[in-house]
Amino acid sequence: MIKLLKAEFARCFSGKVFWLIALFTLVTASSFNFIKYITVKREHQTEVFNDSMLYIGLISIGMIAAIFVAFHAGGEFDEGTVRNKLIAGNTKTGIYLCHLAVSSVAMIIIQYLFFFTFYVCSYLFFGAFHHSFSVMMQLQLMGVLGTVAVTAFMLMITMIVRSRTIAVTVCMTAAVIMFIIGVALINELEEHSMELMAMEDIISPEKYAILNKYSYVYGVDSESLSGTKLAVKEVLYDGLFICQAFRFSSERELPYHWEFMAVYNIAVTLVTTLIGTVSFHRLDLK
């Protein structure tokens, strides 16, 4: 499997797809700053809060992973190259895990490329950030777990559908759906949180303190959201990577329940990889 890993890393970093995505990331990260710079100059703003933009890379990683994984791993089936790997003595599980490793590393590089490009550009244009660098790095590290989870999810789809075109379509659709669900969930729970803010006399002081510090407190019913419905939404709030990324951008420190986020990300990675490897092992390949 080591030989296959070496060959796959070489293919990944000599291929067009990775470098096009890297170029896109570089351009996007720097152009956000440039646009912001023009706006700041035009509107004569004195204080710039650019920290939240640092996490756009994480918010968009689902879309990027969908494209990368579908092209890198999905192409194997269109071009029939998976045959060579099996004949070379690799197992289907080995091939799957190898794709997961290569795709994850590629996506983590893209994640950090966005972060550092944005950081450097923003620093040059606007000076220091409000977040401390160590918090940024902690959030990016949390983001790594999420990036791997999203990549594992996209790979599961790709390896089961076994076609680049179908994989791109399905993965992109999944990424868009997750984005919509994430945004809707954040909005709904923010409203729920606002409702709770107005209930100072009902909520316990400890919970109110948490709400004050972190902008959200778990397990407190409001008139609009309560019971199982609230519990499910709170699990998704912690579990969906898109929600995590939005929350990273709005907090100045590690978000409340960050441990849950890490556990959910690891669980998503393990479960999708297990489903993916078992399904791929059983599939009749051509």
Add this chain to the structure above:
Amino acid sequence: MEYIIKTNDLKKNYRSFKALDGLSLNVPKGSIYGLVGRNGAGKTTFFRILCGLQEPSSGDYEIYGVKNNDRGIMKSRRRMGAVVETPSIYLDMSAQQNLKYQCRMLGLPDYSCVDELLKLVGLANTGKKKAKNFSLGMKQRLGIAIALVGEPDLLILDEPINGLDPQGIVEMRELILKLNREKEITVMISSHILDELAKLATYYGFVDHGRVVREMSAEELENSCRKCIRMEVTDTAAMARVLDGMEVEYKILSETTADVFAKLNFSKLSEALAKENCEVISMNEHDESLEGFFISLVGGGGND
């Protein structure tokens, strides 16, 4: 005889469809084994199973004496190269990059074989041209070059001359013969172009409805297909007596028809037959081709 591949009652079902229905065959070492069968007979399914792309529903197979459910099967597979249906190549890479990738994957210490293989398959001058811009024949040849990385002892080729122009077919034939003779690579090949297969194969396996209906060497096939004079007479018993007297090889097909496998003086034969009160009704040269033999073996019905 040493066999490189042995299969035993191999079955593969796709839901209710039986792609392989008890396929049993043996591929002798050093041979060019031609797998002959119509579309849907199970040839490609068999190759896919050999390559590890699919698992058989039941039955087993051996590659170099290692059974498919043994751990060592992965090692045995490393000794083979294959081009099944379409060549397995990265289209956004050049021929050289494709071969280097294969070298890396097999853990070869260097890329010294790359240029040699490109030369062998006639792709030495393709430079940085991407495989997606290759002609079908070039892609086929690149597929074979990739299959040859790591010096395999066994080469599996599924319809390697499909879509090739006449010159490409000749070049492919010469390449396969060269690999078999000079590098002593056992080749298992399927093709619909039976006349072309007849120029290559030293062994044949005739497949129909997922089963091997007959296995035979090229010599046996030649004997079955050799030229003869098919004679229609009034009494083959009388004819047999005459031909026995002349010490000529023959085969009685019916009460009135017989095949004679020798050059004869037909005036003398007619005379001798007349003495036995046997009349010659007709005679013509009969030459059964591989195609004819195959059709006579599996029947002339349409493809499934």
